[in-house]
Each structure stands twice: as C-alpha cells, then as structure tokens.
Amino acid sequence: MGGGISGLSLAHFLSGSADPVVLEADSRPGGKIRTEKAGGYICEWGVNGFLDNRPRTLQVAGGLGLKVLRSSDSARKRFIYLKGHLRLLPENPASFLTSGVLSPLGKLRIALEPFIAANKDDETLAGFASRRLGRQAYENLIDPMASGVFAGNPEKMSVESCFPKIKAMERKYGSLIKAMIALGKEAKKSGKGPVGAGPGGVLSSFSGGMEELVTALRTVLGERLKTGFRVAGIEKIEGGSGYRVHTEKAEAIEADAVVLACPAYEAAKILDGFDKGLAGLVRDIEYPAVSVVSLGFRREKLPFPVDAFGFLVPFREGRKILGMLYDSSIFPERAPEGHVLLRVMAGGARASALAMLDDEKLLSLVMGELGGMLGLKANPDFVRVFRHERAIPQYPLGHAERLKKMDEKLAAHRGFFITGNAFRGIALNDCIDNSFALAQNIGKML
Numbered sequence: 001m002g003g004g005i006s007g008l009s010l011a012h013f014l015s016g017s018a019d020p021v022v023l024e025a026d027s028r029p030g031g032k033i034r035t036e037k038a039g040g041y042i043c044e045w046g047v048n049g050f051l052d053n054r055p056r057t058l059q060v061a062g063g064l065g066l067k068v069l070r071s072s073d074s075a076r077k078r079f080i081y082l083k084g085h086l087r088l089l090p091e092n093p094a095s096f097l098t099s100g101v102l103s104p105l106g107k108l109r110i111a112l113e114p115f116i117a118a119n120k121d122d123e124t125l126a127g128f129a130s131r132r133l134g135r136q137a138y139e140n141l142i143d144p145m146a147s148g149v150f151a152g153n154p155e156k157m158s159v160e161s162c163f164p165k166i167k168a169m170e171r172k173y174g175s176l177i178k179a180m181i182a183l184g185k186e187a188k189k190s191g192k193g194p195v196g197a198g199p200g201g202v203l204s205s206f207s208g209g210m211e212e213l214v215t216a217l218r219t220v221l222g223e224r225l226k227t228g229f230r231v232a233g234i235e236k237i238e239g240g241s242g243y244r245v246h247t248e249k250a251e252a253i254e255a256d257a258v259v260l261a262c263p264a265y266e267a268a269k270i271l272d273g274f275d276k277g278l279a280g281l282v283r284d285i286e287y288p289a290v291s292v293v294s295l296g297f298r299r300e301k302l303p304f305p306v307d308a309f310g311f312l313v314p315f316r317e318g319r320k321i322l323g324m325l326y327d328s329s330i331f332p333e334r335a336p337e338g339h340v341l342l343r344v345m346a347g348g349a350r351a352s353a354l355a356m357l358d359d360e361k362l363l364s365l366v367m368g369e370l371g372g373m374l375g376l377k378a379n380p381d382f383v384r385v386f387r388h389e390r391a392i393p394q395y396p397l398g399h400a401e402r403l404k405k406m407d408e409k410l411a412a413h414r415g416f417f418i419t420g421n422a423f424r425g426i427a428l429n430d431c432i433d434n435s436f437a438l439a440q441n442i443g444k445m446l
C-alpha cells in the first residue's frame with residue numbers, strides 16, 4: 001500500500017508473477033513525484049530527476065516506452081556559495097588544485113587524507129568528513145551536499161546509512177583517496193569510466209517531467225492501482241495464512257502478502273494495532289519540512305549567468321536558503337522562449353520552520369536572499385510554492401540498528417514487508433532497486 005514510486009514499481013515488478021493491488025490514499029498516485037505545467041513552465045513539485053547510473057530505473061523507463069532525457073552538458077557546472085561569491089566546484093582532481101572552494105591549507109589537509117587512520121565504526125557525516133578531509137572541506141563541500149540531497153543535519157546523519165559506498169571505501173582501502181586510485185585502476189583495466197566517491201551518473205528525467213514515469217506506471221497497472229484508498233489497519237487472518245487490510249472506506253481486502261510502502265509516520269499508524277514494537281521503531285523517523293519555490297524570469301532580468309546546474313549553500317554561511325537549481329538549464333524546454341526557470345529550496349533539518357512560512361513570507365524571504373547573495377532585484381514573472389511539511393526521511397546515527405530490529409520483528413510475520421524511502425536509500429533509484437529485490441523475495445514466497 002502506498003502509490004509512490006516504491007509501491008508503483010513494486011506492483012509493476014510483481015505483475016508478471018502475482019496479482020498485486022496498490023492502495024493509494026491520495027486521489028493521484030506518485031507520492032513525492034508530481035509535475036506541474038503552467039504558463040509554459042514545467043515545474044517539479046518534488047523529485048527533480050534521477051541519476052542514470054543505476055540500470056534498473058532505465059530498464060523500467062525503457063520497458064514502459066519512455067525516452068529518458070539527460071541533463072544538458074552545462075549542468076556539469078555546479079557552484080558553492082562562499083563568502084559572497086559563487087565558487088565553481090572542481091570537476092576533476094586537476095581543477096581541484098585551482099578551485100576557490102578551499103584555501104591552500106584546506107587543500108593540503110585533503111592531501112593528508114591517506115595518512116588518516118580508518119575508523120571501522122559508524123559515525124556522523126560531520127565527524128567522518130572532518131576527520132578524513134578536514135573541517136574546511138566538511139563545511140564547504142560535504143555539508144552543502146548533505147543539505148542538497150537529504151536536507152539533513154550532518155551532525156546527526158549516519159555516514160554508514162546515508163553514504164554506504166563511502167564508508168565501505170574507508171573500510172576496505174583505509175582511505176578515500178587510496179580507494180579512488182585503486183578503483184580507477186580497476187575501471188581502466190575493465191574499460192569502464194572514471195570512478196569517484198560521489199554517486200556519479202548524469203541527472204535525468206523525461207521531456208514532460210518526472211510525472212511521465214508515474215503516468216506510464218499508472219497506465220500499465222490499470223485497475224490494480226486504487227486511488228483514494230487510505231489504509232487504516234491490518235490484521236492476520238485467523239487460522240489461515242495472509243492478511244486482512246482495512247481501508248477507511250471500502251470493505252476489508254484480503255491478501256496473501258502485504259507491503260507497506262507509505263511514509264514511516266503513516267506506517268506507524270497502520271502498525272499500531274498490528275505490532276506495537278514495529279510501530280515504535282518506524283514512528284520516530286524524522287521528516288524535516290522543505291519548500292520548493294519555483295521562479296520564472298525573463299532571461300535578461302537576471303544579473304548572473306545561468307548556464308549551470310545551480311548552487312548549494314554551506315550552513316556556515318548563515319543564509320536562509322539551501323540552494324538553487326537552474327531548472328531550465330539542466331533540462332531545456334522547462335521555461336518559455338527567452339525565460340528561465342529557477343528552483344530554490346528552503347527548510348531542511350536545521351531550518352524546518354522556514355519551509356512552513358506562508359507563501360507571501362516565504363517568497364519575500366527567498367527574494368531577499370537572492371537579492372543579497374546575487375544582486376537579483378527584479379520581480380519574478382512566475383511563482384509557484386510547493387510545500388512538503390514532511391519531506392525527506394532522515395537516517396541518523398543508529399539507523400542501521402533500527403533496521404536490524406525491524407528485520408527481527410518482521411521475521412515473525414511471514415508475507416508482511418515494509419519498504420519505501422525511509423529505510424534503505426532515499427533516492428528514487430534506491431526505491432526502485434529495493435522494490436525489485438522485494439518483488440524477487442515475494443515471488444519466491446508465493
């Protein structure tokens with residue numbers, strides 16, 4: 001139950017081998033994926049895209065007959081806002097030496113990374129990055145990345161749960177630089193592309209926006225997707241196998257297997273009358289608020305170039321926005337001819353209240369910040385505010401322990417599963433990969 005990308009893709013993967021039904025509370029499916037088209041602009045309410053380096057998402061899109069749209073070449077240019085200037089993020093080790101993102105001392109500190117002892121245990125992202133790369137690299141590079149992806153607080157985020165690939169590199173090679181050299185050599189031998197500590201890949205979407213994926217899944221699922229069905233509770237069928245699912249409006253539905261694919265705070269309510277221990281484990285997963293403010297301007301009104309991906313703002317800068325994406329440069333045709341579409345993010349774990357300001361106050365805050373930071377004085381020709389009161393689930397230190405305890409409890413309920421972005425990866429690609437793995441498990445069980 002839950003018709004976000006986790007639930008929809010799971011039902012799609014199961015369709016060949018089982019008879020899945022998706023119960024979605026809202027009148028429209030897609031969860032955090034929704035595209036709004038107005039005034040010649042194409043705005044993303046939530047999910048902006050996915051990286052093209054995970055084959056499963058591309059296979060799903062291809063199988064549905066969708067044409068994947070890669071971001072433009074100019075979107076490789078990304079900036080960090082530092083002390084009143086947009087500083088270009090280095091794209092490779094050579095440009096790193098000349099980059100203004102770190103001082104000479106900050107760069108030297110990174111060069112010492114291979115000599116820093118490895119820590120096998122989990123730690124906060126802030127602790128990990130400061131220890132391995134130095135305080136400046138943490139504050140100027142890692143902290144804004146954590147805001148950009150998780151809208152999180154790196155002082156609380158678990159490096160193991162949020163960036164498992166990076167922690168694994170430290171564990172295996174003792175150093176991130178040594179890991180990149182070793183993996184680079186392996187990749188060269190096997191003829192693969194360059195390897196980095198980051199997620200890699202090219203940001204991708206569809207020409208009509210991310211909702212194309214939801215619409216295509218909705219079409220293939222047909223009657224199997226039931227919108228307007230809010231699940232209220234579940235129970236085991238006495239003396240038999242399977243479950244009875246109670247919704248707020250219809251008669252109970254019986255199923256051999258049940259998967260919760262709704263946000264953790266909703267799952268907790270459903271689980272309350274079923275397994276209080278499980279409910280307790282998922283209930284306190286935090287979802288800070290984030291607001292997305294989409295702004296359209298005539299190109300000549302902007303006092304800064306927008307042929308790039310956009311910029312992120314380190315927390316230490318003390319600004320009130322997390323960053324801004326140049327949407328119509330990333331994906332062309334997102335704005336009418338001669339116009340530009342920008343997307344500002346505000347809120348997150350360290351400033352949730354800002355995201356909940358009313359539209360007028362939020363817009364005035366955003367325009368004030370863009371004026372102070374970039375000298376933007378013109379009023380936008382187009383504005384949309386998209387609010388996510390509970391936006392992105394956080395994986396703090398102890399998250400892995402929570403998952404372990406959940407697995408122990410789930411083992412007692414054959415045919416009952418929990419998935420979604422609150423557990424094993426927040427990105428759309430993670431949701432699709434996790435749903436694929438789960439479909440395989442369910443397939444074996446049925």
Ligand SMILES: Cc1cc2nc3c(=O)[nH]c(=O)nc-3n(C[C@H](O)[C@H](O)[C@H](O)COP(=O)(O)OP(=O)(O)OC[C@H]3O[C@@H](n4cnc5c(N)ncnc54)[C@H](O)[C@@H]3O)c2cc1C
Pocket residue numbers: 001002003004005006007023024025026029030031032033045046047048049050229230231232261262263266270290292388390391392419420421422426427428429431
């Ligand atoms: C502002 C924002 C921007 C993002 N941008 C990106 C991005 O660019 N790239 C990326 O990879 N990820 C991004 N994400 C992360 C994104 O949320 C996930 O990748 C993914 O969309 C989550 O899908 P999901 O199905 O797990 O959860 P959701 O999308 O939250 O779906 C859960 C569904 O469950 C339904 N539901 C809730 N309660 C019930 C109930 N009781 N009964 C039945 N149904 C119920 C909800 O209505 C919803 O449809 C972004 C998130 C936010 C908030």
